[in-house]
Amino acid sequence: MAGLGQNVQLTINGTPHDLVVEPRRTLLDALRDDLALTGTKKVCDMGNCGACTVLVDGRAMYSCLLLAVDCDEMSVTTIEGLGREGELDPVQRAFIEADAFQCGFCTPGQIMSLRGLLDADSAPDDDQIERAVTGNLCRCGAYLHIIDAGRRAVALNREATPEGVRDVHVAG
């Protein structure tokens, strides 16, 4: 019930935030309502669509299925945290170039899923790209262009990542 606030510290896009939230508050609602980070979208609120995908300690997760209190002292990256100094993240650039969206409502989630993939593996194949976004619905039906954006992002990411760093996560 209301009033049962609990302290939680979330590091969002590199900045620590001390919040008092009810234990039932999802990470998604904490982002959108407590922190006004509305780039992360609320669609199904039950883990079916992926529009709320963020990176939690580097892994792509549905923020509607996480309680904010369970993310205490964790590091969360949202769509607002991608890119730096006015430069778009390679995945973001790839989405524009490939026209990988129409209405754009699923786009932040799609981008975060692919960012999570590229952080884990800088040279994924098409199957991996597809698997990374199988949990992200797009009602406008931009899937073909989303896969294309994933491929472009791999190339753009390689250009944007300094030599020697980019293969750190590659298995084998």
Added chain:
Amino acid sequence: MSMWRVEREEGEDGEAKLAVAEGTSSAPWGAGADLRIVGTPRTRLEGVEKVTGSARYAYDVRLPGQLHAGILRSPHPHARLTRVDTSAAAALPGVHAVISLTDAPDIDWYDESKLFDPTLRFAGDEVAAVAAESEDIVADALRLVVAEYEPLPFAIDIESALAAGAPSIHPGGNIESEKTYERGDVEAGLSAAEVTFDHILTTPTAIHHSLEPHGCTAVWEGGGLTVWESTQSIFDVRQQVAEKLGLDESQVRVIKQHMGGGFGSKQIAWKQTVIAALLAKRAGRPVQLMLDREGESLAVGNRNPTRQRLRVGATRDGTLTAIDVTIHQAIGAHSAGGEGSNTAGLYQTLYRCPNVRTSQTGVYTNTGPAVAFRAPGYVEADFALETAIDDLARQLGMDPLAFRLKNYTGDDQAEDKPFSQPEGLRACYEKGAEAFGWGQTIQQPPAPHRRRGVGIAAHHWVGGAGDPPGYAWVKLNPDGRADVITGTQDIGTGTRTGLAMVAAEELGFTLDQVTLHLGDTALGPYAPVSSGSATLATIGPAIRVAAAEAKAELLTAAAALLEEPVERLSVRDGLIRVAGEPEDRATPVAAVTGSMSPHMIQTQGARGANAEDVSIQTFGMQCAEVEVDTRTGEITVRRVVAAHDCGRIINPTAVDSQVIGGVTQGIGFALTEERVIDAKTGIVLNANLEEYKLPTVSDIPAIENVHVGIPDLRANAMGSKGIGEPPHIPTAPAIANAVFDAIGIRFYDLPLTRSRVLDALAAREHGGETG
């Protein structure tokens, strides 16, 4: 100056009306026009906003003191609300306003109902609403509302609503509307037929499932109401909200900059917008009321399910002799308004046929109200008619494409005039068939349980032409950039970019010299609803008129500045050029507009009337290849080729995205999408994105969009028509026909689920054993 003429007319109700004719014609952009921006692929102007999460949707509005809100919905498909008590909810800390039947203003809604009505006509009907400080408190408060119901007998589908003794959903009975059409002599045509098709076909209830739900953020300010609404029609929402609340239209401002999908379902002011406004008034604070996914599934539109009894006949040589269809479509508990579902239209127009009879009946059912869904009616009809055409071609041993060409028409037989582009569909057939390799034998996999097949389907669509009225303003800033302002909306289709391209082309500017403004009733001139694939063809011509006038004034100013005769001046690539002078002596626009600052060039344009001697339609065809696994019943779509006639293509990038999106939705409609209602309780069983099966990335084959791109200059001076809805129309029948080609079983009911395929395979096997 634009042409403007006004005449007094007697309306049907005897009241005087003013008929306005306006607009100026622009020079046609013919096939050989020297266009520098139009026709080149461009990424979306709002792309950076959408990929960074900064695009602000209605759901993303955050105002000081803003409350959240939610709606309690009827758990019964048909009931009388005997008691509702919101006192405990209102007393909950954090709750700022409640509303229900007991204290709501008397506001008429739908055809014969109220905003909060004592009779609840579908599971999901609105019972009460709450505004509170968080969504969690809203949920708590809704649980505290006491509502008592007296359940009534209900009818959830066409059959039960039409059965003798069916419960009456409205006082006048369960027939919402009846429309008939007839030309020639259908019975004589059927008698003359040597092959016939006679079946009942059904299509399911599909849910739009826009990812951004319906809803708004409402705030009372400055003596009026401002609504950030997720809508396809800011001006219709303004008019309807004002009417419901007893306000002047000028007191309501509706804003929509970005929208997370609509697909037809966001054309009208739905109840939650007025509820949000009333809650905001009571709370004295802004209220955001976005529907949850369940509400989105139940209460704000769906594609009407249909049952179509279809008889089609042809002679041995493949000439159609008659088309006779009796259509029933369930429109749900209410007529919601917006674009109609003209299922009969396709039968009257797609093929040359002298004898056609259509009967279309809208039936009330105790389900959520139906509303336009991407090519309403035509998607449903195309499945049935194109199934029949495929069947007749096979009965005759004719190639299905040859059969279609044999019955080709360049005339709109229902309107008795030629199409504005009589060869549009033929071009689609030729280009699509070539790209697909129609007629070539496909390779079958070695495993006998995996069978491949190909199918084709064609369509026309009544939309895409655009109509008056629609307006645009252009202003040239001192810095040499143009603001182009309209009251239309970009519903995700790429309208911003396409219209900016039209403006830049006409002005002679580069695209980055143009900023396109839209989506605000207070700041832009009127534009109609973005539906019927009409936005580009409605607003584009108005922009051309305004831009041409702005360019003329710019050149007049340039003539004075440069001391050259205006006849020698032109604008290209954002530079003013003097005929015969070298390119490097061209003058930037800013040199002229800056010199006249703070005076500015400001013009306006109006959309003129369409030609009356032609029928402006859009056309298309798709070919699909599928593989059917006869062990699992699974249908895999391997590839789809689409060829659509939308006239001159303004932005090939956006057209490709529209086509692959329409085909993708079509795959869902063909294979998986269906609202499921429990017959015993009348409750929707899959009001969520878990059990309502949308296509995912893994369900999508290669989709190729073949650009047809023939300018349709009888349609308008751009030569462009809309492409929003068409690519969704022929996908399902192309797939169903490919399934027949693969396994030799004809399906008359969508979606083609695995269980349906397995049942049909089993029935055939059983029939084979016993027969």
